[in-house]
Amino acid sequence: MIVHLQLARLHAGGYATAAPATADDIDGLAHVLGVPLPPAIRAIYEDHEAEASDLGPLRLMSPSEAAEAITALRDFGVPFDDHELGTFWTDDNSNYAGVFASGDLAGRVFRIDHEEPSPEPCWRSVESFYDALLDARDSGLGWWDLATDYPREPTDQTPEDDALGHRLFALYHERPDSPIGQRAAHQALALSSATHEAHVVSLLGSDDMWIQERAVQILGHWRWEPAVASIAEVVRNGEHNGRTAGIHALKQIGSPAADAALRSLSQELGDSYV
The missing domain is CATH 3.40.1580.10 (SMI1/KNR4-like)
Known part of the structure; x- marks a missing residue:
């Protein structure tokens, strides 16, 4: 109350x-x-x-x-x-x-x-x-x-959120093409911490442009350097929303590896670089 x-x-x-x-x-x-x-x-x-x-x-x-x-x-x-x-x-x-x-x-x-x-x-x-x-x-x-509690930081330790995030990811994988499953994916991503890294990275391959975009945004919010190569692949071959979000996420991460990926993508994609 x-x-x-x-x-x-x-x-x-x-x-x-x-x-x-x-x-x-x-x-x-x-x-x-x-x-x-x-x-x-x-x-x-x-x-x-x-x-x-x-x-x-x-x-x-x-x-x-x-x-x-x-x-x-x-x-x-x-x-x-x-x-x-x-x-x-x-x-x-x-x-x-x-x-x-x-x-x-x-x-x-x-x-x-x-x-x-x-x-x-x-x-x-x-x-x-x-x-x-x-x-x-x-x-x-x-x-x-307004400052928010979600999306979480990768090191945020809240067991209730972790448990609920796992349940929502499971619901998404059970019903990925249903409105209930797609809603669960967005909610699970907001509740994610580093304990859900594998789930978040797996959604970079989603053919739903909104889910792919949100997964990229979460990794950018975390400044998650281990995902640099996976995010760069979204920029190359992902949905439009994911590609745009991927460039922003790599800039957020801002590590030498992320900067190198941005330079490489700019040269590789030329005019198609978003």
């Missing part, structure tokens, strides 16, 4: 500007969601119904607004299971953040970019999300600049 520190920061900063939501409004939102509200969300609404729209990158929607957003996003076809899609914050420009309300990822927080919606988790908890959101508000940052 959201801790008193985050609620205190919300009130001290003038962000919590409304009275508590009514029990009927909270129950109505839960009815639309189709599962009980995450405990932290219920605690927030019992403290305040909405947040100021002009004081930061995202604001808490009222229960009625959240219900409308959940319904609209389901109709739009975002890649979430209906009962996962607890969307509670917006930037009022068709971008959202929300909590996985059910399933293996329950309690973790996601964000939805209207240009490229992804089912990946971004924060481990509502508490972590609010700390990042309030820090961003204090620093004048945009909604996409």
Whole structure:
């Protein structure tokens, strides 16, 4: 449940500007969601119904607004299971953040970019999300600049994330061509640490351009030098998204081997070098 520190920061900063939501409004939102509200969300609404729209990158929607957003996003076809899609914050420009309300990822927080919606988790908890959101508000940052917990660093040691990542990779390999399997691949990549290296590298060979791209991005985020040769092969022969991501990843890695691979690829591919 959201801790008193985050609620205190919300009130001290003038962000919590409304009275508590009514029990009927909270129950109505839960009815639309189709599962009980995450405990932290219920605690927030019992403290305040909405947040100021002009004081930061995202604001808490009222229960009625959240219900409308959940319904609209389901109709739009975002890649979430209906009962996962607890969307509670917006930037009022068709971008959202929300909590996985059910399933293996329950309690973790996601964000939805209207240009490229992804089912990946971004924060481990509502508490972590609010700390990042309030820090961003204090620093004048945009909604996409919030510090996140995912994707993880390669040395991040969180056994729960490791175990869930393994389960999601297994689900993907069982059903690689299904929407459930493809969603699991993106979620597994976000949850990956170095213990999942073999899984991540194997997805460089995916013929799904979005999965291949995300696998490359994760290795670039890790600055993972052992993958330089594999990333270079994606730049040579991968999908367009993967090729573009591969060049960026090699620049992120920035080691002598990565720099040498970039020079070689530029000479080898000539005008086709992205």
